[in-house]
Amino acid sequence: MRNEEAENSIISTSESNAASIAIVNGDLWHEEVIDEDLKWKFALNRVLHEETSKYQNIALLDTKRFGKVLMLDGKMQSAESDEFVYHECLIHPPLLCHPNPKSVFIMGGGEGSAAREALKHKSIDKVVMCDIDEVVVDFCRQHLPANQEAFNHKKLQLVIDDAKAQLEGRTEKFSVIVGDLADPVEGGPCYQLYTKSFYEKILKPRLTDDGIFVT
The missing domain is CATH 3.40.50.150 (Vaccinia Virus protein VP39)
Structure with a gap:
């Protein structure tokens, strides 16, 4: 049970609960809520940097599919690949x-x-x-x-x-x-x-x- 909990856990959540980063089966995933009945997620290599200004939370994620991704308040703004x-x-x-x-x-x-x-x-x-x-x-x-x-x-x-x-x-x-x-x-x-x-x-x-x- 302890190993299963370690492999499946939420490690951070945005203030609005619109996004979260979790460990699923040992892999790091970012999940973003689009609407009440719609959300999407993508796998990460790691969180490169994160900080908060007086306006918003800012994060740079190293993703497996999109390269570096810029996030504002948990929402993807720009991806290195496209x-x-x-x-x-x-x-x-x-x-x-x-x-x-x-x-x-x-x-x-x-x-x-x-x-x-x-x-x-x-x-x-x-x-x-x-x-x-x-x-x-x-x-x-x-x-x-x-x-x-x-x-x-x-x-x-x-x-x-x-x-x-x-x-x-x-x-x-x-x-x-x-x-x-x-x-x-x-x-x-x-x-x-x-x-x-x-x-x-x-x-x-x-x-x-x-x-x-x-x-």
């Missing part, structure tokens, strides 16, 4: 559709991947990446070396602030505004950035006449 699919699809369509994009404002995007893709476009003069959580940004700079070039790029302006406050306080307009955000969990740092009022009253006035918003 994050390029999401970020290329998020960034390149609006920049290619725009007749002459010069500037990009990224809401969130703390891991640096959205900025990395935007900076590939030669017409771009400036990319502003605005993330509210400095701990996430520093965490990603330290643990995700694939984006170091983007973080050090001379065209990148990194701002640690609430994106809503930044857009309200700026007078300049942007060719493209991107929402690369965590899930809109009520009470979470990104919730207010998913509202119709924010889009109409704050975001839209910060776009150029031919500007594009994508999220």
Whole structure:
């Protein structure tokens, strides 16, 4: 009985109980609750690093299937094996559709991947990446070396602030505004950035006449 308990035990649970890490038959597994009747899990090699900011819990997992995985509050945000699919699809369509994009404002995007893709476009003069959580940004700079070039790029302006406050306080307009955000969990740092009022009253006035918003 003692051996069986050692091989099957929960070793950590998120505050919202939306995710947990457990030992099952001697293997380490992450389990994430998607809905009342839906959850998924994947096998881990180990937990590489974990810390908590004043906004959220941040973890980097070394998984057997997806490589390094970035987690925020127990929810997968990005996986080393396929994050390029999401970020290329998020960034390149609006920049290619725009007749002459010069500037990009990224809401969130703390891991640096959205900025990395935007900076590939030669017409771009400036990319502003605005993330509210400095701990996430520093965490990603330290643990995700694939984006170091983007973080050090001379065209990148990194701002640690609430994106809503930044857009309200700026007078300049942007060719493209991107929402690369965590899930809109009520009470979470990104919730207010998913509202119709924010889009109409704050975001839209910060776009150029031919500007594009994508999220």
